[in-house]
Amino acid sequence: VDAKLKNEKITTDWYKKEFLSSDLTSEEIAINSGLNKKTISNMYNSATKEIVIEASNAHYDQLYNAISALVDDESDFSLTLTIKMKTVSVELNISESLIVINTLAVKRAALRGGLWSTAGKRVEKPLMQTLCKLYGVTDSNYAVKLKGKSDDESTFEREIDFYLVEGTNNHKCEVKLMGKGNPESADAVIARDSKVFVADKLSETNKNQLDSLNVNWVELRNDNGYKKFSEVLTNLRIPFSLNGEYDDAKLEQIFKEIF
Known part of the structure; x- marks a missing residue:
């Protein structure tokens, strides 16, 4: 929301910098990429932070490319997600909306599993x-x-x-x-x-x-x-x-x- 208010473009590089940053916890990085830490551990037989960062970046690239392909192929498909913070609201385009929805779904699944x-x-x-x-x-x-x-x-x-x-x-x-x-x-x-x-x-x-x-x-x-x-x-x-x-x-x- 802060980025949108500053008119920053939500690109792949921006998302990685903000949401896959090594300053975040392993759990946060994994979920922001559309995975959960347990899945990474099962895939790589390890869940060290280095492995989580590597796996999360790779998965996010795949997720972003898949969403981009979906948006390009389905020209009639439309989705807008509006996020409100106090009195301020911003709208996310279809690609941004799908990434946020996917991340929320992973977070919900992780909480439910826990x-x-x-x-x-x-x-x-x-x-x-x-x-x-x-x-x-x-x-x-x-x-x-x-x-x-x-x-x-x-x-x-x-x-x-x-x-x-x-x-x-x-x-x-x-x-x-x-x-x-x-x-x-x-x-x-x-x-x-x-x-x-x-x-x-x-x-x-x-x-x-x-x-x-x-x-x-x-x-x-x-x-x-x-x-x-x-x-x-x-x-x-x-x-x-x-x-x-x-x-x-x-x-x-x-x-x-x-x-």
């Missing part, structure tokens, strides 16, 4: 404890290990590892709140050496990946999908005494014990 990741970490312990209690798994057959922060901090704020325990075997469990078809599932269990994968939704590809890795999985969003947990317990030789059936009173009792 929120779901945080939610997943917070729900992992109580979700796994609830499943264990629904099936009558004793406290000695599961364990929670806290990582990274002191014991006087809130349990929900700490990263945790949840294990199903059978004798001397500690089977690591992974909880993932994700949309259908997320390709990260197999990568996550490989990286963390997980033996159990509990997810909100899994695609058939996800399930095949996990089966090929001999990873036990549970898909919660399916009707009675949680009941596959009994199969998990059986496969891992974890003793359990209940069938998983519940009503509101049962859940209330479990939640009081957990929380």
Whole structure:
């Protein structure tokens, strides 16, 4: 907006100078180029600032060229974005508008992904404890290990590892709140050496990946999908005494014990 008020032309070079500047954080540079830092890390197996700057500049050039080609080819296509700051407003042309819209979409996706990741970490312990209690798994057959922060901090704020325990075997469990078809599932269990994968939704590809890795999985969003947990317990030789059936009173009792 400041540039438009000064009658500066919003060129590729200007955008790179202002929004892909090395003075910005890695996250800001990536998002301004139309990427997020996690994508860059997956592409380059690294997310150092040097890599982020290199990848962001390359991607922005591709994005700008694609938008320019679209504008040139679609002469009947028109779009104007108006940005207001207090009493001042400026209009962006079609190319500028598409770049801004793309950047906002990437930022929204990054925020949404971060929120779901945080939610997943917070729900992992109580979700796994609830499943264990629904099936009558004793406290000695599961364990929670806290990582990274002191014991006087809130349990929900700490990263945790949840294990199903059978004798001397500690089977690591992974909880993932994700949309259908997320390709990260197999990568996550490989990286963390997980033996159990509990997810909100899994695609058939996800399930095949996990089966090929001999990873036990549970898909919660399916009707009675949680009941596959009994199969998990059986496969891992974890003793359990209940069938998983519940009503509101049962859940209330479990939640009081957990929380």
